[in-house]
Structure formats: structure tokens, C-alpha cells
Amino acid sequence: MRTPLTLALLQCAPAPLDVAGNLQRLDQAAQQAAAAGAQVLVCPEMFISGYAIGAAAVQQLAQPADGAWAQAVAAIAQRHHIAVVYGYPEQDASGAVFNAAQWISAQGQRCLSYRKTYLFGDLDSNQFAAGAPSAATFMLQGWTIGLLICYDVEFPEATRRLALAGADLIVVPTANMPAYDFVAQALVPVRAYENQMYVAYANYMGAEGDVHYGGLSLLAAPDGQAVAQADRQPTLLIATLDDARLSTARAANRHVRDAAALPPHTL
């Protein structure tokens, strides 16, 4: 039984290299989101450190998935009784650094870690190693949930992989520019429709050095409509996932079942 799940998508300007400030902003947003009735707060891509900060800063700041940032976020999550999804540079034991996102529960547990698989041009390639394709999911309130990061969601392979693994919701921290508004305006809703799932897309707005971000954060429903969508201003976008809407969409459309019935699923 999937119970109503309310997300709060934090659409804010990036604060590059200001880790302490970002953790403080996260604490405030978690408080505000919890007060609004949300069970999950979703931050944009690389929220803890900033995104377009360069390879040297990324290498210097990167932490393991269970490092000090995870502990700080866990404390925030527990303080406000809300799950937190955040982006950060993750360093593995070999020293490789990934563009990562992590879901920490309201109880402070690390539920799901993800590494960006499809690197976006030089901006990603200069800073990060690519994660392996993953269909990892976990469950919350009856919802099967996966993570992707920004450019990943533009690849139907990535969303289908999670759909075939049973995902009802994919949460996507992002850092998307106005040149690619089409992604938030059209592509994300189509991903939701063609996979009979919810897709939550949390973007920055404003500038990070020379890079500008376009907002338009949204929760797309399995019927292809936006449950809620932001404009380009700072906001904490509140939107709720509903089991009846999911079931109706899955009765009306059966792309995932039909795709699963056609082996091999090789492109």
C-alpha cells in the first residue's frame, strides 16, 4: 500500500564552495519542508559543494558516501524528521571522484547512493569519473524509489532501467541551464509518461560563476502532467505523490509491461 508521499523540491541559487553555508541552508530548508508537511526534501545537483567548481576543488572537497557530510545531513534529517536527498562529490577508496547523490532517511540512515552515469560534456568529464549504470532502488511508504542525476534522465535507457526494476518514483537532483529548458518542459514529463512513474526534478536557478541555471523544477506524474512546477524564482516546491493517480496511469498505459515482454532489451 503506497501512502501519499509529499516532496519538497529546493530550487535555489548555488553557493559554490560554501559547504558550511550550504549545510545551514539545508537545515533551514528541511525545517521549512517539514513544516509544510513534506516527508522528503530534494536538493539540486552537487548541493553541498556547488557544481561548476572545477576539478581541483572537487578533488579537495570530495568525501566518501559515509563521510562527515553524510553525518551532518543525517543530523539535519533527524532533527526535522524528514528524509533528505542531496548531491555531493563522492570519493571512493581508489581516489576516483563521482558526481553523486544520496538519500538519507528521516531516521538518519543512508538508504540509497547513486553516481552520475552519463557525464555532461566537459563540465562533468573534467571533474568526475562516470558511475556504472545502476538500477538500485529502495522502498519508502510503499513506493519503490530510484535516483538519477541531471543529464542521466535525458537518457531513456536510464529511466527504463529503473522502471524495469520496479521504480514508482525517480528523484533527480539537477543543474540545468536555460538552453536546455526543453528538458524540464517536455522531456521529464515524457519520461514519467512512458514509464508510468513519477519523476521529481530539482534544479538550481541563478548563476554559479559563468554558468546560469533555469529553474523550472517539477514533479511529473505518470500521466505526463506536472503535479507542480516552479518558474525561475527561488522556491520550495511542495508536491504529493498519489497511489490512485499512479494506478490510473498504469491501467491506461502499459509501456513498461510491454517493454518487459520483449526480450532482449538491447538497444
Place this chain on the structure above:
Amino acid sequence: MRTPLTLALLQCAPAPLDVAGNLQRLDQAAQQAAAAGAQVLVCPEMFISGYAIGAAAVQQLAQPADGAWAQAVAAIAQRHHIAVVYGYPEQDASGAVFNAAQWISAQGQRCLSYRKTYLFGDLDSNQFAAGAPSAATFMLQGWTIGLLICYDVEFPEATRRLALAGADLIVVPTANMPAYDFVAQALVPVRAYENQMYVAYANYMGAEGDVHYGGLSLLAAPDGQAVAQADRQPTLLIATLDDARLSTARAANRHVRDAAALPPHTL
């Protein structure tokens, strides 16, 4: 060198079981399309026989890909100096019947045959066997071209398969109902965008027995915009593919190259 390629998408009411009448309509549309400067006329799904005609009629009417209909269409194509893409029930040597489409050149040659791979619910399953996934293409005026039919295009697997095979254009005869307007309004443009290709979608309007079709035929450009889109009225929609627009989109976006670089392409 891709030279400008002009398509004429025939959006008309179906005429179920009226093969002679449909061939006559095809002849008229070919004349009109050629006069408008088109090099290709694209008809809706199962145009020759009608689509929702039932298994018995489909079995009775079905022809091989090189049968009398192919010869009749070749004569029309040659008479008006225009290529023709048409849908029809195809029977193979074993007696199996497929929901098929075929491209016949202005010289009357069979350039490409395709069998619908993703069957749309009972409507297709009761009438047709499923075609095997195909990435077959051919070239015209420098454009690499593939075919899909209706529901196929809703599967990103099908379009990506053709994109990875080098397709610049996918032509999609369709028979889509207003309940699925989202496909013409949002999904087809996203297919074009995410694959850096043109997608031509030629739909019926009006009724075929109890089934109603919603028009909205379009040519979607590689930048995700519609070059031209019909409303719900009968029309012959004229739209031109442009190499510069394709090249610009491929410079701006590299999803196909990035997808190709990530083996294995298994969902």
C-alpha cells in the same frame, strides 16, 4: 550531403475495407503532394485496408510485401514522381500477418519494409503477429531513414535502435486516438530531441467504426520543435527537413553519441 527533403503527411479519415477507394485516394494525394513540391507522401497506419477492421478481414486481405498493392503503389509513385510510405497488412510465407509499412521510391522500388514490433493492446494483438525488432534503414538524398509504426515510437528502445544505426529521420504511420494526444503533443518531439533526428508522424482523424482518431500529425525537428503540425482536420501537411537544422541540433546535443559510448546498451 543531405539535400532538403520535403514530406507530405496525409492526415485523413480512414476508409476501412475500401481498398480500391484508398488506392484512388492515394493517387490523388500523391498528385497533390508532388504538386506541392514534396518528394515523399506518408500515409497513416494500415492505410490501404483500414486499421480496426478485425482479424478475419485482415487475414482475408493481407498480401506479401511485393504483392499487388506494392505494384499498385509503385505505379502511383512513378506516375507522380514521388516516394510513398503506406501501411497495410502483410502476410508472410508461413501465413502470419503483420501490421506493416513500406517505403516505395519515386522510381517504384521497394526501399524499406517494416513490421510493427510493439503491439498496441487487443486491437493489434487480435489482428497481428509482432515483428522482430529492426534497425533497418536506407538512404535518400543523403538522409538515413527508418520506419516505425504508431505505438512503436512510444518506446524509446525502438527510436534509439534506429538512432544508433545512424537514422536522421524516422517515418511513423500511425492511428492514434485523442486519449493519447500526449504522444503527438509531447512524446514525438522528445523522441526527435533525445535522438537528434527528425520524426514524421502521420495520423488519421475522424472515425473508424467505434474507434476515433485525433490527427495532430507532425514533423518534429531534432531540436524538439515541430516544423509543422496539423490540427484535427483533414490535411496534407507539407514540411521540409533541413541539413543545417540537423547539424545545429547535433552540435548542441550529443545524447546519441553519449549513449553509443556506454556499452552495453542493455536495459
